[in-house]
Amino acid sequence: MKDKAVSKPVISRLPRYYRYLGDLLDNDVQRISSSELAKLMNLTASQIRQDLSTFGNFGVQGYGYSIEHLYNTVKELLGLDTMTKIAVIGVGNLGLSLLNYPSFLNRGFEFVMAFDSDKEKIGTEINGIMVKDVAELPLFLSYNDVDIVAITTPKDAAKDLVKKISVSNVRGIWNFTNSDLEAPAKIYVENVFLTDSLMKLSFQINQKEILENFSKKK
Amino acid sequence: MKDKAVSKPVISRLPRYYRYLGDLLDNDVQRISSSELAKLMNLTASQIRQDLSTFGNFGVQGYGYSIEHLYNTVKELLGLDTMTKIAVIGVGNLGLSLLNYPSFLNRGFEFVMAFDSDKEKIGTEINGIMVKDVAELPLFLSYNDVDIVAITTPKDAAKDLVKKISVSNVRGIWNFTNSDLEAPAKIYVENVFLTDSLMKLSFQINQKEILENFSKKK
DNA sequence: TAGATTGTTAATCGATTAACAATC
DNA sequence: TAGATTGTTAATCGATTAACAATC
Numbered sequence: 001m002k003d004k005a006v007s008k009p010v011i012s013r014l015p016r017y018y019r020y021l022g023d024l025l026d027n028d029v030q031r032i033s034s035s036e037l038a039k040l041m042n043l044t045a046s047q048i049r050q051d052l053s054t055f056g057n058f059g060v061q062g063y064g065y066s067i068e069h070l071y072n073t074v075k076e077l078l079g080l081d082t083m084t085k086i087a088v089i090g091v092g093n094l095g096l097s098l099l100n101y102p103s104f105l106n107r108g109f110e111f112v113m114a115f116d117s118d119k120e121k122i123g124t125e126i127n128g129i130m131v132k133d134v135a136e137l138p139l140f141l142s143y144n145d146v147d148i149v150a151i152t153t154p155k156d157a158a159k160d161l162v163k164k165i166s167v168s169n170v171r172g173i174w175n176f177t178n179s180d181l182e183a184p185a186k187i188y189v190e191n192v193f194l195t196d197s198l199m200k201l202s203f204q205i206n207q208k209e210i211l212e213n214f215s216k217k218k
Numbered sequence: 219m220k221d222k223a224v225s226k227p228v229i230s231r232l233p234r235y236y237r238y239l240g241d242l243l244d245n246d247v248q249r250i251s252s253s254e255l256a257k258l259m260n261l262t263a264s265q266i267r268q269d270l271s272t273f274g275n276f277g278v279q280g281y282g283y284s285i286e287h288l289y290n291t292v293k294e295l296l297g298l299d300t301m302t303k304i305a306v307i308g309v310g311n312l313g314l315s316l317l318n319y320p321s322f323l324n325r326g327f328e329f330v331m332a333f334d335s336d337k338e339k340i341g342t343e344i345n346g347i348m349v350k351d352v353a354e355l356p357l358f359l360s361y362n363d364v365d366i367v368a369i370t371t372p373k374d375a376a377k378d379l380v381k382k383i384s385v386s387n388v389r390g391i392w393n394f395t396n397s398d399l400e401a402p403a404k405i406y407v408e409n410v411f412l413t414d415s416l417m418k419l420s421f422q423i424n425q426k427e428i429l430e431n432f433s434k435k436k
Numbered sequence: 437t438a439g440a441t442t443g444t445t446a447a448t449c450g451a452t453t454a455a456c457a458a459t460c
Numbered sequence: 461t462a463g464a465t466t467g468t469t470a471a472t473c474g475a476t477t478a479a480c481a482a483t484c
Binding site for chain 1: 223229274315406417
Binding site for chain 4: 253279281
């Protein structure tokens, strides 16, 4: 184990490893070599060995990797062997998607409460999760352990929410507003920028035409 | 204008530039230097100048960049000055979020049709968009210009959908299933892996503890 | 033992940052 | 003109790929 912080590209690949290893496990495959896994995942064997060696020596020379062992290792690395508690703020369609997402629960995540400002929604229950008035958020956070807050409100509401979250024990914000949030360093912000994602796709499918247009004008 | 393909990191930053430039424009700022913009966006001035020079010379020495001009340039680069037509497959909460997302419409995107397999949903209308039987997808794609298909179905349904999409004129897939989709090279796949995103967040907030645990065991 | 495959060191590639001449 | 700031070339940094000794 090295002590330096793990590099971003490696972190980004971990969930993907987890998915592929899970599939292999489901198919009762026992072992896999870095080159077989590389072929499956469209990576190089070198990269896989480099990535894994960030965390330790999990392979066996001449044999490869035990899938079950590697799967459990990655699972643990991702913190999925302990329950992570999530509060959802904003119960619009996006908030509902999260609360109803079936695969979160059996992967170490648990929704503990939902919040909204809409009187119609407050007091209702979604998938077994209560919807509270967002005004009660600070009090709730001070009396309950919440690891992650998912923010699915309009972006104007977010700045004030971050302020309230910042004085709690929350360690992560899952940001669905389409704007960067400024949070203290102790809180990690993971962004899901749907509009950015769609624009990237738009760029990619138009790349040739767009760049041609551009050169003409120059 | 260089002719080589634009690098991935640059493409990823374009929507973010677009957001910040839009905000500046809304605040009636006329001009900005690379170092001011860098400060605002938490980048380096060097990087901004490098990024922009991928596409042309938009700045003026001693002055900086005209925000309006730069904004329009990025907008055009992202293909937002022409309408991009999107069909949504799967009208669960996630599909609903997309169809109701207010900011897509005034940004050059248009939903043309929604599809689902649920008899209850077929024939209904969401935000003015009809929901058709997914069985009619191939026919619809053959008679209508659709640029992007957003897939929000369970992942088991996706493989078959991709096959059908592959024989159409669709150029991009916006993939919300939590699995990699194999599509022909002519179709660009942009992934939104919500579970991966949450797992990354989980890793980050637990990084210290997790890595400590790991070193103990070794 | 022979063959396979790891973990790691070295080489390469690509992206970011720094420096500076060109020029508004 | 003097000051500011670009676009670009060069230097640095970091990530990926290749190579190979160690070893199951």
